[in-house]
Amino acid sequence: MEGVDYLADERKKAGFDVDEMKIVWAGSRHDFELTDRISKLVANDPGFSKEGRTMLPRKELFKNTLRKAAYAWKRIIELRLSQEEATMLRRYIDEPAFTDLHWGMFIPALKGQGTDKQQEKWLPLAYKMQIIGCYAQTELGHGSNVQGLETTATFDPQTDEFVIHSPTLTSSKWWPGGLGKVSTHAVVYARLITDGKDYGVNGFIVQLRSLEDHKPLPGVTVGDIGMKFGNGAYNSMDNGVLSFDHVRIPRDQMLMRVSQVTKEGKYVQSDIPRQLLYGTMVYVRQSIVSDASLAMSRAVCIATRYSAVRRQFGSQNGGQETQVIDYKTQQNRLFPLLASAYAFRFVGEWLKWLYTDVTQRLAANDFSTLPEAHACTAGLKSLTTSATADGIEECRKLCGGHGYLCSSGLPELFAVYVPACTYEGDNVVLQLQVARFLMKTISQLGTGKKPVGTISYMGRIEHLMQCRSDVKQAEDWLKPSAVLEAFEARSARMSVACAKNLSKFENQEEGFAELAADLVEAAVAHCQLIVVSKYIEKLQQNIPGKGVKQQLEVLCGIYSLFLLHKHQGDFLGTGYITSKQGSLANDQLRALYSQLRPNAISLVDAFNYTDHYLDSILGRYDGNVYPKLYEAAWKDPLNKSDIADGFHEYIRPLLKQQLRTAKL
Amino acid sequence: MEGVDYLADERKKAGFDVDEMKIVWAGSRHDFELTDRISKLVANDPGFSKEGRTMLPRKELFKNTLRKAAYAWKRIIELRLSQEEATMLRRYIDEPAFTDLHWGMFIPALKGQGTDKQQEKWLPLAYKMQIIGCYAQTELGHGSNVQGLETTATFDPQTDEFVIHSPTLTSSKWWPGGLGKVSTHAVVYARLITDGKDYGVNGFIVQLRSLEDHKPLPGVTVGDIGMKFGNGAYNSMDNGVLSFDHVRIPRDQMLMRVSQVTKEGKYVQSDIPRQLLYGTMVYVRQSIVSDASLAMSRAVCIATRYSAVRRQFGSQNGGQETQVIDYKTQQNRLFPLLASAYAFRFVGEWLKWLYTDVTQRLAANDFSTLPEAHACTAGLKSLTTSATADGIEECRKLCGGHGYLCSSGLPELFAVYVPACTYEGDNVVLQLQVARFLMKTISQLGTGKKPVGTISYMGRIEHLMQCRSDVKQAEDWLKPSAVLEAFEARSARMSVACAKNLSKFENQEEGFAELAADLVEAAVAHCQLIVVSKYIEKLQQNIPGKGVKQQLEVLCGIYSLFLLHKHQGDFLGTGYITSKQGSLANDQLRALYSQLRPNAISLVDAFNYTDHYLDSILGRYDGNVYPKLYEAAWKDPLNKSDIADGFHEYIRPLLKQQLRTAKL
Numbered sequence A, B: 001m002e003g004v005d006y007l008a009d010e011r012k013k014a015g016f017d018v019d020e021m022k023i024v025w026a027g028s029r030h031d032f033e034l035t036d037r038i039s040k041l042v043a044n045d046p047g048f049s050k051e052g053r054t055m056l057p058r059k060e061l062f063k064n065t066l067r068k069a070a071y072a073w074k075r076i077i078e079l080r081l082s083q084e085e086a087t088m089l090r091r092y093i094d095e096p097a098f099t100d101l102h103w104g105m106f107i108p109a110l111k112g113q114g115t116d117k118q119q120e121k122w123l124p125l126a127y128k129m130q131i132i133g134c135y136a137q138t139e140l141g142h143g144s145n146v147q148g149l150e151t152t153a154t155f156d157p158q159t160d161e162f163v164i165h166s167p168t169l170t171s172s173k174w175w176p177g178g179l180g181k182v183s184t185h186a187v188v189y190a191r192l193i194t195d196g197k198d199y200g201v202n203g204f205i206v207q208l209r210s211l212e213d214h215k216p217l218p219g220v221t222v223g224d225i226g227m228k229f230g231n232g233a234y235n236s237m238d239n240g241v242l243s244f245d246h247v248r249i250p251r252d253q254m255l256m257r258v259s260q261v262t263k264e265g266k267y268v269q270s271d272i273p274r275q276l277l278y279g280t281m282v283y284v285r286q287s288i289v290s291d292a293s294l295a296m297s298r299a300v301c302i303a304t305r306y307s308a309v310r311r312q313f314g315s316q317n318g319g320q321e322t323q324v325i326d327y328k329t330q331q332n333r334l335f336p337l338l339a340s341a342y343a344f345r346f347v348g349e350w351l352k353w354l355y356t357d358v359t360q361r362l363a364a365n366d367f368s369t370l371p372e373a374h375a376c377t378a379g380l381k382s383l384t385t386s387a388t389a390d391g392i393e394e395c396r397k398l399c400g401g402h403g404y405l406c407s408s409g410l411p412e413l414f415a416v417y418v419p420a421c422t423y424e425g426d427n428v429v430l431q432l433q434v435a436r437f438l439m440k441t442i443s444q445l446g447t448g449k450k451p452v453g454t455i456s457y458m459g460r461i462e463h464l465m466q467c468r469s470d471v472k473q474a475e476d477w478l479k480p481s482a483v484l485e486a487f488e489a490r491s492a493r494m495s496v497a498c499a500k501n502l503s504k505f506e507n508q509e510e511g512f513a514e515l516a517a518d519l520v521e522a523a524v525a526h527c528q529l530i531v532v533s534k535y536i537e538k539l540q541q542n543i544p545g546k547g548v549k550q551q552l553e554v555l556c557g558i559y560s561l562f563l564l565h566k567h568q569g570d571f572l573g574t575g576y577i578t579s580k581q582g583s584l585a586n587d588q589l590r591a592l593y594s595q596l597r598p599n600a601i602s603l604v605d606a607f608n609y610t611d612h613y614l615d616s617i618l619g620r621y622d623g624n625v626y627p628k629l630y631e632a633a634w635k636d637p638l639n640k641s642d643i644a645d646g647f648h649e650y651i652r653p654l655l656k657q658q659l660r661t662a663k664l
């Protein structure tokens, strides 16, 4: 059986150079080589095996994750991996762990909010993992509303210390990853109180556990918050609960980059602008968008391969049945997700650029683009994570019954992914922020303030309010300019309609609250436009490789025309297209599906995922699905014996009608 | 703390008689009393506790389910419960178990497909649970395409036996619930071969395990197919794999109601029409629609109560923050789901009537309404299960971070519910069947064949193709006739558009395949119309109780206007409404949300669910969420000790930089 490739015929059909596409997907030759090398390194190391992950009880699952994390660190040191390589290694281990928070939130918080002196002291310890840290912001009672946090840090000038305290049950920290069982330290967000005055929320470095025996320090109550969605999934993470009973820390453990408390207890704002903190937010959110394309592409890879393997109905005279990927309904569900994976990839790439741009401007004290960058990253985080969560579940359904098995990989992928819609900003709360930005932009349109960046199309508002689509035949929808204008006009008109309705309210805040649902729709329209426009910009670049650009164009068309069809009400309602033009778009979409079909398998091959990373029998590279599903079944603990545990106590008495005497 | 009710103020706001609403929800006073009594019986019996369900490893989880099933049977006997009561008891135990298949599929299959003689022999054994049976249709290679099943049942006239055999790996039975570890018998679907001829798929009663020691019989290979989505969820069920190596059964174990094989091996069609089998299908699907309203209402009950408890933002001068249920975005996501729960409840009730009607007609050899009943149940199964699966996940997201905890009850509810979109007919495959029926109906419109039942509106096709909405102000959308005509016109026009496009194809089958995605949209539009129209019919009945009918009208308005807004593209594109009328609908929808708001908690109270059944800390009747969340966290196995298992091996060496010497 080894060496078989049930998808070989599919691979032969590809009308483009897959190796070149791999590089486009990875972002550069360097990134391709990096991800290729590290993903294979992980895949080939039995220390990182995923075997049995969904069958482990919580404690064993968690212990195994601790083992992997330690082993990974050992390998990182042994192989002298660079920081970039180490990050990749952790990604391909593909299991949520305390290290995600240590590297992804604790260290960045120290860097972003600590003074140089604080960084000098703490970063080396953290880099060597001599301390392990987490990010403790959310409380039982407050997540979205960070300003409402209740934990207090009260300065005591007598001892030059802060007293960290949890005054209520709801002030318990709740959710921070890595907090429950592992972290020795945390950046704790608490209300800074000095001289009897509350200065709002600030970060503090607090030690939680002994570096010797790992026992919680006096006054610290800490534990895990319990099981979460899915089997393995996020349960390898010790999301934690934490409360303080007057825990004292030295004054210099307040993160003091943007504000300080003096020895005397005086609160001082530093001259470093608060906006600097936004830089980190832009960074974190762009990486969430990248992760969205990663998760979406994984699910799509599984569903696409399996849809080519699975045959159902349509056999003529005893011949083979139809591959389900050939059904137009299957294509209409699957191909837009494939296109989304690419679209999110490119917008994620662009966000990386945006982050560099923002950082450079901040360094030069130029804050002019911050509001736009902030709105844009908030909106894209929301848009891409929501679409990806839904997309993974759709991929699972596309696999029929077999998608419901953990061995398909999809249930776990969903369960582990969905919190991305909630953390780092609830997706609805984020779109409301985008909406505020849109309304503000519109209100300033007359004032001479020119909208920049992703919102610059609003500068052409007069044209966008009046223009009509000039599409006359289906192929006209292939023109990027036709698509772009449609999305711009839709977005602009929806925003303007909201602004008009808002102006009917005496109280703007009340109006905003009342029209919130419409405002969110306008924000989504704006974000979809960003994705479409960044994809179109990408296609204006020189992209080498036979047929590569052509495939990307097909995908771009699918992404945008699918959205156009799905939100047809917006495009029709705002009067930019006629219903005839809407049908033409739909016809063109169908034609694009047919163009995509022969390339589908190769387009998911271009993600270059190992079978280890996919962890899915349905998504196996070789398509050898059925024998492997059958084999895997027998590994379930229930199959350890022919007769079920419990037969004698609970089944036999049923069959023998001896229940009355049974002890139950 | 006992006796506290954090939702008491909410409950005081209700503008209707909750007790009367409970009866409307239950269907009748009898049904209310039945469900009330049995659900409390289960809730108060520690033998049915759900404690720790999501933390159990597979084997223990499964054993515990066996225990509950046996205990339930014991109680059923002790309390002399009627069949109706026993069914309710199993529902409120709320854990998938082999008994679901025994009572829900095995026995109905015997009744539907067995001869009187076969029923006399097998039913008493099954009713007493002296044998335990399952329904073994799906195979590794074939689910949707039942006609493609590969298992063979070859008649051997020499011994008067059938030889049941699995000729290929893909012919292994795969998925049947209760098959893996419990069932002693199965109705096995296999290709009937006699006299060298293949007569297609038929059911056979096959014994799988010894009634003494439960060992699989010779030639039978049987086991569990492994872990599925979620922690507890469906993993309490032994979905099984089964293959046969020439297993012999007596001829009279072929289910012979509609066709027989004689002693001589002659295949004979009985004079009982095959259509009779559809009766069972209508029955099973109507119960799936009822279950959809059950699952949706559970999720909505949790999210609604928690949304009233949860406060975030909006505190003025240190006062209380805003309840998140007061945010219009939250209402716009939640209230349509609440309305859907009621809508699905009523359409489910109507389907029960339809089933009786179909049964009576079948008994009188009247098959005229069967195609319509078949299409309608297929479509409603698909519509309601898809909406419910999505709705549960939306409810989870509505609970923010805390919804991701198993203790919220929502992850498990989702994981256990989603396969309803796949079993008993993949939801897309079902809508394609509806679409076929629609196209057939349209093609016969000229022929004088009058469309009946849910499709009768097509009889007014000329009017429906031309009419325009006469809505002039928002309130006009409150008129049932305005809503009904809108949904009828939209559905009719979408179907007609498909039929027109189909007619452009030379080959109708090719056309159907090419336009499948549009056809599914037309089918969905038709099914939404059914739900809306049955709800409106319900409102024409006399409904007693102060304010009850009024609330139901508000919900009906929300259900239909939300759909109208969501699918605005259809209504605008087919030219039935103007975009102005679309906005008016949206304005009215917002107004309805405000009317619903004060009644929201009482409307979910009307479901009359016990805290045991909901199994959700966020959805507790008393709203006492935070202390209980905190309490529950400490029960996680990880919290058994302060120091994590694995600290010495895997964390200490990190902190102490002693990895090189660590054994990993």
Ligand SMILES: Cc1cc2nc3c(=O)[nH]c(=O)nc-3n(C[C@H](O)[C@H](O)[C@H](O)COP(=O)(O)OP(=O)(O)OC[C@H]3O[C@@H](n4cnc5c(N)ncnc54)[C@H](O)[C@@H]3O)c2cc1C
Residues within 6 Å of the ligand: A101, A135, A136, A137, A138, A141, A142, A143, A144, A145, A174, A175, A176, A177, A234, A239, A419, A422, A423, A424, A425, A426, A427, A428, A429, A432, B310, B312, B313, B324, B327, B329, B330, B397, B398, B399, B400, B401, B402, B404
């Ligand atoms: C897996 C996971 C890991 C996490 N890791 C960490 C971590 O490491 N560190 C940490 O500090 N935190 C962490 N969190 C917490 C996370 O940041 C919060 O859950 C998140 O910020 C959402 O806040 P919330 O839970 O309070 O939701 P809520 O704000 O309570 O949301 C509930 C509902 O209210 C709605 N809502 C709230 N405010 C408004 C408004 N103004 N207008 C309209 N609607 C509104 C929301 O849309 C939502 O539907 C984690 C959470 C999860 C699930």
Ligand SMILES: Cc1cc2nc3c(=O)[nH]c(=O)nc-3n(C[C@H](O)[C@H](O)[C@H](O)COP(=O)(O)OP(=O)(O)OC[C@H]3O[C@@H](n4cnc5c(N)ncnc54)[C@H](O)[C@@H]3O)c2cc1C
Residues within 6 Å of the ligand: A310, A312, A313, A324, A327, A329, A330, A397, A398, A399, A400, A401, A402, A404, B101, B135, B136, B137, B138, B141, B142, B143, B144, B145, B174, B175, B176, B177, B234, B239, B419, B422, B423, B424, B425, B426, B427, B428, B429, B432
């Ligand atoms: C939890 C659970 C319990 C079950 N219990 C039982 C049981 O007790 N007994 C039993 O016999 N079976 C059982 N099943 C099996 C179930 O009935 C099948 O999974 C179901 O019929 C779907 O078939 P499939 O898995 O072959 O999906 P497939 O048909 O393989 O579907 C895969 C994809 O192909 C698409 N597709 C298939 N055909 C077409 C077409 N003609 N046109 C367009 N698209 C198409 C589908 O839409 C889907 O996207 C169970 C399944 C589950 C998940």
